[in-house]
Amino acid sequence: MPENPEPVTLLLSIIAAFIAGFAKTGISGVGILAVPLMASVFPGKASTGVLLPMLVMADLMAxxxxxxxxxxxxxxxxxxxxxxxIIIGTFFMMKINNATLKPIIGVMVLLVLLLNIIIKIFRLEFNFHNIIFSGLIGILAGFTTMTANAAGPLMAIYFLSLGYSKDTFVRTQAWYFFVMNLFKIPFSAGLGLISISSLLFNLSLLPVIAAGFFFGYKFIKILPQNIFSVIIIALSFIAALRLIIF
Structure with a gap:
């Protein structure tokens, strides 16, 4: 982790930190944008380690x-x-290099976005009450969150399929990601993705994370959800495509 980040690195990190806080107010799919933003300014593996503590701080607020x-x-x-x-994802991270992981993160983000779009367009419904479906979605979400911190939209689909009210959805999702992100920390640290310097960098962004959470909590009801979702999907698509091409 550089002691004096480049202006672009700092700017995108601030944006990602704001998004990390904002996403924890229950706006499904928003947090996915932080993933390609961080991966565009940090090495593939390091980007997941830099983002994770931001997510944990936002989870604590949630x-x-x-x-x-x-x-x-x-x-x-x-x-x-x-x-x-998560354990499977850890072994995967041990075997792959940064150059290969960046486009993989981009592809993961695109696939999750595509799944969201297909479900919304065709209004698909799934029954994930079955233990087999719960197991499959859990393993996939664990692998995705360990390798790319990109399980948010996937778990949103899962929780929505259970017929939750908005209140139950937000509360259940908050605890899920808090527990899982905490569980990931020793694995990420063991892979060398979290260090004292990266944690200090994360702490410097705490006010931004808090601002994002406050904004989402106070003002999300007045934002046009459809327009907002389109903007997030478009920005995430562009950022993910950049990871794959460049």
Missing amino acids: ITVYRRRADWKILMRVFPFAAAG
Whole structure:
């Protein structure tokens, strides 16, 4: 982690930190934009380690506000499978280099975006109450979150498929990502992706993360959701495409 980041690196990190906080207010799909932003200014593996502590800080804010009435029955069902996916993702990260991981992150982001678009266009519905489907989605989400911090839209689809109210959705999602992101920290540290210098950099961005969370919590209801979603998808698509091409 450089002691004096380049202006572009600092700017994109600030934007990613704001998005990390904003996304934890329950706006599904927003957080995906932070992934290609960080991967565009840091090496592929390092980008996941720099982003993870930002997400944990945002998660802490989320569970402070949304600490009650999460669906723990579903969470306890999916946690073991997600943990298995994280372990698989860790072994994958051990075998791959930065040059290869960047386009893979880009492809993962594009696939998740494509899945979201297909589901919205065709109004597809899934029944993930079955333990087999819960297991598959858990493993896939665990692998995706470990290798790219990009499981947000996938888990949003899963939780929405369970018929949650908006309140239960936000609360359950908050606890899921808090527990899973904490679980990822020792694995990321073991891979050398988190260091004292990177943590200090993360702490310097805490006010930005808090500002993003505050903005999302206070003002998200007045934003046109459809227009906002289109903007996020478009920006994420461009950023992911950049990772693949360049």
